[in-house]
Amino acid sequence: MVYDVTIDGKRYRLRLERAGAGWHCRLDGREIEVDAILVRPDVLSILIGGRAYEIKREYTATDMHLWVGGVSYLVELHDPRSLRGRRGATADEQGPRKLLAPMPGKVVRVLVSEKQPVEAGQSILVVEAMKMQNEIKSPKKGVVQKIVAAEGANVNPGDVLAIVE
């Protein structure tokens, strides 16, 4: 398998092949000696050149993170041969962007209306959780295409709140 892996914004080309009980692994062309077992879902024990790491995988509503030691790395993974992967890799700045609820809560205020132009970073709605209010901001400059969540709606993490075009 070949992957394009982006860690905290830096891109790597990873080639992985099973070799008996272990792996043949090349990272950006360099050979790496790797032994890995999945100890339970979302937890990997990896030995790299004899050094032991326990890697934890975590998803937020929007991202995937891998924890190595006490440090979290933001990870994007694409299969360069997959059509969806390629499209996903280039769609960042163009096209409609969904605003997702980062936490369970209640929409207490909608600050913009549909068709309204907005700036990147402008607050679109306010979600309240545990009596604290959290502003959900536009990820880009554009026009509000749709407000999906109405005032008073209860939302779960990952729910689409609004779409900015």
Next chain:
Amino acid sequence: MRVIRACRELGIPSVAVYSDVDRASLHVRKADEAYHIGPAAATESYLNFDKILDVAKRSGADAIHPGYGFLSENAEFAQACSDAGVKFIGPSPASMEMMGSKTRARQEMEKAGVPFVPGTSRGIESAEHAEQVAEKIGYPVMLKAAAGGGGKGMRLVHAPGELKSALEAAQSEAERAFGDREVYVEKAIVNPRHIEMQVLADEHSSTVYLGERECSIQRRHQKVLEESPSPIVGPDMRRRMGEVAVRVARAANYTNAGTVEFLVDQEKNFYFLEMNTRLQVEHPVTELITGLDLVHLQIRIAAGEKLPFRQEDIFLRGHAIECRIYAEDPDNNYFPSPGKITLLLSPSGPGIRRDSGMYEGWTVPIDYDPLLAKLIGYGTNRTQAMARLTRALHEYFVGGIKTNISLFRRILSDPDFQAGKVDTGYLDRLLKSQPPDIRRDDAEVAAVAAGIFAILDPTSAVPGNGSLSPNPRNELASGMATSGWKRAARVEGLG
């Protein structure tokens, strides 16, 4: 959970109550019996006397342990229990009422000769009067509105020259804010510590103290980390504080477990602040260094038993430090971060106690205080306790929600904390300071792991998406790409 465990150890069946959103909570799963008492809103469930007492009656419960939230310091509830013939595990309603009123508590405690922050307890008449008082107690002094609160009508005065104008300003501010220009003078305690003393009293007039807890590490007046003993309290100071705490408890005819809180200045003078008439969240540190089980003792006292020891039988041994693990987002100003716990790896090993209410697959409700667990490190001395706690914090992993675990790593690695130099302003200062650099040199390890995960464990569920396709995150990630500032915030927050 703490109380259910103690009951089981003593062979007492336990009965839990729960609201709509707590059906899946650990205490409901682990109790012998559990009864639903209403909706999430505490006023209609956990604060509703009738519903709780109705469950007590239906289940045939002899006693109610109020825990340390909701009704635990409510004298009316204690009275309602007594009227319903159910034993309230705690002090009498009269003691709770006395300590619940600041002014009554102060009057009674002054009679008992308990030290207060020096000053006038009533309003001052003139600038000359204020100058006399300030001269007597020593500068800096604080002017406070008698009707006050929230910092209104308060002025810090460093020297005699500033007093007159500060007094006039405080008086007019107090008049505007509260319609009452009465102002009093108190000695200003610069960088105080918050140290409290655990007391225990049976119903046969025996009262003991069980050592202090250092609780200066606070944020928004909420304790975050507590330890016992305090790094600044020696045997003599402990005895003097303990004797005052026992005097406070006796003056209130206090029974069961209670805590006397003190403000301590830089010269180690201590002043009575208030008494908490319940078991405290941070009681485990006292249990670890005394070897006593406070909940067992609470239940035995409530059953009318005598304390099985005297003051001279109590010895403190070792050092214990507690971290309050909250569902809070360190990258977002410690905002509550409820949600589903997707992965939980818990520490264990020498000198570690973990009192936890969370489990994997549980959704932290948005409705209540987001305390998830208490992690306590114990050792023969403070250095060993810190080392064990630090080690355990590195073993702890809570996935799916944000927690403040990284904050404790930062506190424990801070030289001031390690030297025991803490006061109530410590945590705000620490959070304003530059976080220590984090080595992020395992990016390549993460890259390799990402690929192996994709092959070995491709179908792990993604919260908030529901899709089980092999790479569901690509679509999500492209829908809302993570920006540089978000990454930067995350890096900073990891300190």
